[in-house]
Amino acid sequence: MKTSHSFCIVIILFSFLFTSCIEKNSDDPKEVYKLWSGREPENDVKILKGQYWQSAHFTLEYKMYMELYATQEWIEEFIKINNLKVHTSEIDLPDNAPSWFKPKIGFTAFSSPNDISSIYFVDLKNGYLLFHETQL
Numbered sequence: 001m002k003t004s005h006s007f008c009i010v011i012i013l014f015s016f017l018f019t020s021c022i023e024k025n026s027d028d029p030k031e032v033y034k035l036w037s038g039r040e041p042e043n044d045v046k047i048l049k050g051q052y053w054q055s056a057h058f059t060l061e062y063k064m065y066m067e068l069y070a071t072q073e074w075i076e077e078f079i080k081i082n083n084l085k086v087h088t089s090e091i092d093l094p095d096n097a098p099s100w101f102k103p104k105i106g107f108t109a110f111s112s113p114n115d116i117s118s119i120y121f122v123d124l125k126n127g128y129l130l131f132h133e134t135q136l
Helices: 002-019 029-037 072-081
Strands: 024-026 045-054 062-070 108-112 115-123 128-135
Touching (some): 024 029, 029 045, 029 062, 072 115
Antiparallel strands (some): 024 045, 045 062, 062 128
């Protein structure tokens, strides 16, 4: 009896382990936003393009690129909540970035002091944003 109970626990654990470890990929802008944020886009955000990859590993490892428009209020709140600061050091864009991910002169680059691998380019005049976020 004890052996069958242990066997059932092992089967359940392996089932959970293998079903939760599925790689995720998306180029659908709204799905990318949802995978990244955990919710549907707000009304004050318009997602134009996106690319998302998440590893099949049980830890949260992902790369995300997103092009969007947002209201000034949304941008200010995003910067505040994420404790972003103006990025002052040199920026090396990944070689495998999507072809549409091209920050223009005049964008302000922001990053977190705790995570310089993620970068957020913001055109404060037009509410146009390019995000590249990495968690590996």
